[in-house]
Amino acid sequence: MAGLSWHLGLTLLRRGAGFAAMLVVVRALDRSQYGHYQFVFTILGLAGITALSGMKAAVTQSVARGHPATYRQAARLSFMASTLGGAAVAGYGLFVWHHGNAELALALVLAGMLFPTARGFLTWQAFLLGQREFARSARVQGSAALLSALLLVSAVGIWPGQLVPAALVFLSVQSVQNILMHRRILRLLPSETHAEQGALRYGVRSTLYDVANVVGNGADRILLFATLSPESLAGYAVATRLPELAKDLIQGLRNVLVPDLAKRARPSPTLHRQLNRLVLGLAGGMVAVAVAVVPWLLPLVFTAGYADMVLASQLLILSVAAGAYATVKSAIIFSRLDEHGVRAVQLWPNLARILAAIALIPPFGIMGAVAATLLYRVMLSVAVHLHMRRDLRPGHSEAGAFS
Incomplete structure (x- = not known):
């Protein structure tokens, strides 16, 4: 119940912050622009398969069974594979640029550049889950959600009606958070341990x-x-x-x-x-x-x-x-x-x-x-x-x- 309360609290905080930000975004972008905004994240979702999404489940259960070093190898593989997804998103952005939609194209190219760090290092969340560190995970992810919402509102306020700043806020915050958490977890792992077979x-x-x-x-x-x-x-x-x-x-x-x-x-x-x-x-x-x-x-x-x-x-x-x-x-x-x-x-x-x-x-x-x-x-x-x-x-x- 304690773990569930932290998870539910995190979900409500993240979604609540997202709802609050969307109150501003749906008013700052017209319906067509908001559709393009959603399209960027749909493409990122499709590219997410290259970040080896199955590794998160593997890390959670392996760490829970006492094999924390599984994280090191899983994170490395996920990041390396996600560079392919980032390249694909950026390449699709260049294709869109060639066909005349410069704003959508720029958002896709920049999103592709941020993709490996934003999606390839998400295994730290699975590591904390396997360690049953629900409170720590909720605090870190909740802080990032609030920061993303505040920056998103600021972006559409400073650049109203522009897609690119709005589309890149979440990826930028996620990238910084992932790098910091990944480095912190690596420092905690004993060097002599091995991944679970x-x-x-x-x-x-x-x-x-x-x-x-x-x-x-x-x-x-x-x-x-x-x-x-x-x-x-x-x-x-x-x-x-x-x-x-x-x-x-x-x-x-x-x-x-x-x-x-x-x-x-x-x-x-x-x-x-x-x-x-x-x-x-x-x-x-x-x-x-x-x-x-x-x-x-x-x-x-x-x-x-x-x-x-x-x-x-x-x-x-x-x-x-x-x-x-x-x-x-x-x-x-x-x-x-x-x-x-x-x-x-x-x-x-x-x-x-x-x-x-x-x-x-x-x-x-x-x-x-x-x-x-x-x-x-x-x-x-x-x-x-x-x-x-x-x-x-x-x-x-x-x-x-x-x-």
């Missing part, structure tokens, strides 16, 4: 499975931008704000569970039942928020110009409720070097989401993206449930999970 391999291979998840998270936004308009992407980004907050809160709960579960040989049936009851409570709370809170809060926060996004936001919150089972119970999968489990929950639901987005967004626009997301989260819960049933089968070998 199999952890780096798991991190690389789970990243390969995560490709589908990264593409799935960005496909709907890319399609909205490319087939409809920047304004459509701006509206969808606003519609996802409250659902993303709900999802972050549940993921915070999952992250708190992972270090403890990493030390258990196997979760008991009692623990599964307790988690199921927790999921029902979370889902009921989100349904209440979708019905009673979203209709008045979204237009209040993002202005009446985005009031047409209320229904989409409500449906997306309901999709988070449908996926709450998967988010919570996947803590069991991500607490072990379980490549089969990662593949089961990452691959097929995301492939279905990508195909649904391609089929539904061109004719139905934002509601097509909402439908694809709902399908994905329902399928994700089904995939996690089927894997959990296999895991609880009598005679199921735990060794297979660590293959």
Whole structure:
């Protein structure tokens, strides 16, 4: 509960600071510019796969099992691989420049230059999570979130209507924070320790499975931008704000569970039942928020110009409720070097989401993206449930999970 309270506090602080900053940004940028702003971060999200996203789970559980030196090698690999992503983002920016959108191009080129330090060193967060240093992690990340929000408000105030300063604030703060935390953790690691056997391999291979998840998270936004308009992407980004907050809160709960579960040989049936009851409570709370809170809060926060996004936001919150089972119970999968489990929950639901987005967004626009997301989260819960049933089968070998 102590760890959860720090995680929830951090999530509320980060999202609260982000909401406060967006109150200013959506007024300083028109809907088209805000769509371009979201497009920059969508491209960065797609490039994030090169930072070896699976390494974070590997570091958390390996450190929790008493292998802190896994961090050193994992961080080095993530940073080196992320330089490829940064080069790709910058190269795409040059392509956009050639086609005449100088402002968007400059934002992409500069973002690509900051990308390796902003995304390649994020493994320090996983290290603190594995050490169960929830309070320290929350204080450091919370301070960065507040600073980013203040600088973002300052940037759009000093350069109103300009995309580049607004797009680079978060990446700049994240880069500085990552470098400082990475150097601090390296000083704490004993030089003679070695990485846990199999952890780096798991991190690389789970990243390969995560490709589908990264593409799935960005496909709907890319399609909205490319087939409809920047304004459509701006509206969808606003519609996802409250659902993303709900999802972050549940993921915070999952992250708190992972270090403890990493030390258990196997979760008991009692623990599964307790988690199921927790999921029902979370889902009921989100349904209440979708019905009673979203209709008045979204237009209040993002202005009446985005009031047409209320229904989409409500449906997306309901999709988070449908996926709450998967988010919570996947803590069991991500607490072990379980490549089969990662593949089961990452691959097929995301492939279905990508195909649904391609089929539904061109004719139905934002509601097509909402439908694809709902399908994905329902399928994700089904995939996690089927894997959990296999895991609880009598005679199921735990060794297979660590293959």
